[in-house]
Amino acid sequence: MRPSRKRIWGSDAKSLSGRGPPVNNFLEILVVGIGNGATYAMLGLGLVVIYRSTGLLNFASGELAMFSTFIVWTFWNLGFPMWLAILGGMLGGFLIGVLVHKVAVSPLGDPHERPLAVVIVTIGLFLGLNGAAQLIWGTVDKRLDPWFGVSQITVGGVAIAWQKIGAVVVLFVMVLLLWALFKFTKVGLSMRAVASNSESSALCGVSVQNMLMLGWGMAAGIGTLAGVFSAPNLGLGTNLMQLTLVFGFAAIVLGGFDSILGAVVGGFVVGILSSVVPQYITVFEKMPLAPAFILILAVLLFRPQGLFGSKDVARV
């Protein structure tokens, strides 16, 4: 067995406990948690969009985000302004998402009828995207500057990085856009209809395949943002999103698989838990993932629909 060439877990733990000045203030830990939580919520939003449109847990979601973050880096590295690079990456992610759905996912049929096939295909995508990224961008981590710079402001004695504030603001803009899309547009209405009853939607003339494709594309586009906010801390490598994926899943398990609000609330809760708990409970010191894992397990066992999910989702 050859292990993957790089460690896949170390960097996040480091960013919470080792790097920079020692975190000794509860509020500062909280700020870190909220900043991370915004990232988890972004990945969670992508997962929710896919779950809502296809009923599928996308295990390749993190790798899609990683891949499109590399696209962002490529544009940025070529000298494009960051916001344009990010738009480019989101567009790239969107196209890959669309392609992935068209080629690999849609031929599978109902994901809950053939769960093993879904797991295998998304894991095949996981491997494929990871390998493709290694092939294109190599195995040395790239440096992506923080979108909102490295400076920070001090509020009531607590230093808050602009990057963290930026993450929260971007998250809320995303949520607002998604909410408006689903609430006010014909496309949003069609996507909701397909998610609830694809056969009836088809009878009403909704193009089901196009809506599912759109869902995949949107999810991948949103995931790009999660990658863009993770990369400056963790270093942009092909294993960028593997931990974040589990955090993102924890977020939507807690919030409810099909709830946008739930992904946001869940993201923040998971972000805060995973930065606060290891500071106070030494047994979790090197595994900020453990509280998130316990959360996943407990929610699936005792309240499978999560906080805000609809009951009929709880097919657990």
Next chain:
Amino acid sequence: MKSLRGVGPVQSVLWAIALVVLIVLPFTSAPFRVEQYITWMTIAVAAGGLNLLTGYNGQISVGHGALYGTGAYTVAILVTDAEWPLLPTVIAAAVVCFMVGVIIGLPALRIKGLYLALVTLAVATLFPLVIEQFSDLTGGSGGLTLTSEQLYRGSIRDRRVKWESPIDGLASDQWKYFIFLGISIVCFVVIAAIVKSRVGRSLVAIRDNETAAEVSGINVSRTKIITFGVSAGIAGIGGAMFALNKGQVNPTSFTLTLSIYLLVAVVLGGASTVIGPAIGAVIYGVFIDVIAPELPETLESATPLILGTLLVAQMLMAPSGIVGWFHDLTEKVSRRRQGGGKQDKNVDVTVTTHEVVAETDLETDPGGFHP
């Protein structure tokens, strides 16, 4: 090899070739290759265990790498700290992993399908962190080297364990090869026996329709929990073999990637066929150890890309894997020979395929490593 119902001449010949190849292989390969073959065996055994759970019983685990790792660390700790002799630690690893599997199996009664995949994926991601966390016991990120007190240059010292061949003319790597081949064969015979027994039919019945299985008198909960335990125990044996082969363990060997590759081995070879995972493990091994190093350095990372593409393509085009595909093929050929008389029995093909596979594997060598 006696002739079995449903085993055509083609299969018999293939099994005979496989057996010969397995015996000859260590004598014609360089020692580092022999070590690699053993690694493939460890993957094959663990994938075989995973197949029992995921292929036959329908409980999807993306976390068997963690159980493999648990087996490996059990061996390492017992050998290094408790100074156990080597081979009994394999049994200890199986027992420990069986118990861990039972514990995981309990929540899996309520968490099913895609959601179980999600939880086990989290387990796989968490495992290396747990190893680092409990570094007093596990050596943390530095790992553990399996040592024992050995006579070295006139004094007793702690040195890395090694396999002294008791037979003249058999090098230590070849000796190790045959020991592990033996363990692998035992594992696969056990798997085949389970699959062929009444229990095996219960596993499939539960996978296909849990309610119907319950109604027909199968104790679904108990069967599922024990299956999880047995599957984990076998995966633990794979990990134990890994630790004994390498002489050291390190958390980087037991990441999510490993769990994914175990699943790849099962699916590529053929889920719910006994021998499929072994064939899948060999394909995986050939890719990683034989083909990848030959590629120019810039293309080396193409391996996961190729494996991933292969996996998606196979799932869409031949979901029953190589063994399933092979059996469909031989089935077609033999039917053509017998004339069209059986054409209308199409509906039963998949069922008979699995029966044939199960029977074939019980009687024949399950190692199945042909390069």
Next chain:
Amino acid sequence: MSLLEVRDLRAGYGMVEVLFGLDIDVDEGELVVVLGANGSGKTTTLRAISGMVSATGSVTYKGQEVLGKRPDQLLGMGMSHVPQGRGTINALSVVDNLRVGGISRKDSEVDSDVELWLERFPRLGERRDQLAGSMSGGEQQMLAIARAFMSKPEFLLLDEPSLGLAPLVTREVFDRLRDVTADTSTSVLLVEQNANLALQFAARGYVLEAGEIVMSGPAEELQGDEAIQKAYLGI
């Protein structure tokens, strides 16, 4: 020439054949019923006509061969299908269900049409923001019918509206259906198990048994037929 002409329609699922060559006609403005017991192939008949299961034979609609066309293409030609089990989109509100019904329309009157249909079905109007999944069976059936009308169809395929409804509710649904089809001069092909009620509303009927038409004729004639009375009317 009939609005819909079905000739020698054969269909099935996988290896299992369900329909063995049906001939059905629907004239303009007509309400035609296909009667049959569970498993006789009623639903498959409608699904075959609207392209949801593959079929052989011929289906001519407005003089054009439509077999093999997708549901959304047929919708564009004015044919709308209300599936069995009502097929409401349960996670959407009543209003949103109606808006989905009009999603294929290009004109700007969709929103005013939604209001129109909420007036025509007052019970839906009272529940305009309620989720479809939380409504009673009868309300869901009315919603499914109203939603189908949102696409301004000329021809409606209606799959067993009485399924799972109490007799009084079923009658109400049929009354409403008659009113709106008359208002909009829509032709209907209805499949039903409840022969007694359906024959009161239909002009003509067919009797389907094990995938074959065994009897057909004007509704009054069928109502008077002894075999039908025994099999379906419980007299």
